[in-house]
Amino acid sequence: MHAENSSQAYYPSWVYDRLTEQQVSAGEISDATAADMHELEWKLYIIGLHCIQMKSHDRPTMSEVIEMLEGGVVGLQMPPRTFFCDDESMSPMMDSYQFSSGLTEILEEDE
Known part of the structure; x- marks a missing residue:
């Protein structure tokens, strides 16, 4: 999804993209990121x-x-x-939905 389709973007995907774009390297935030996003906001997004x-097994325990x-x-x-x-994994589902919803009914004629 692109900025022009932002209303169609899946929120966790948008958040993930925003965070990874602002990261300098894995697990680190830059001064520019700190200025752009409050530390608590950053932490809550990542934990979420x-x-x-x-x-x-990928989810953390409550502790x-x-x-x-x-x-x-x-x-x-x-x-x-x-x-x-993943935007790429959503595309095939959307394509197949559009394809299947465009099918028309075929009636057999009696001979």
């Missing part, structure tokens, strides 16, 4: 992305979430990108 992982909330931003790592956040 951890909590919505599709695979249960790990509390540790992340009490800790600093420096140690936080971006979680893996989930499949439903």
Whole structure:
């Protein structure tokens, strides 16, 4: 999804893209990022992305979430990108939906 289609963007995907664009390297934030986004906001976004992982083994336990909330931003790592956040994985589903919704009924004639 592009900026012109921002109303159609999946929110977790938009957040993930915004955070990864602003990262200098994995797990680090720059001074420009700190100026653009408050540290608490950054932390909540990253923790939220951890909590919505599709695979249960990728999600943190409640005690790990509390540790992340009490800790600093420096140690936080971006979680893996989930499949439903991936624009490329959404395209085939949308294409097949558009294709299948465009099918017409074929009636057999009696001979």
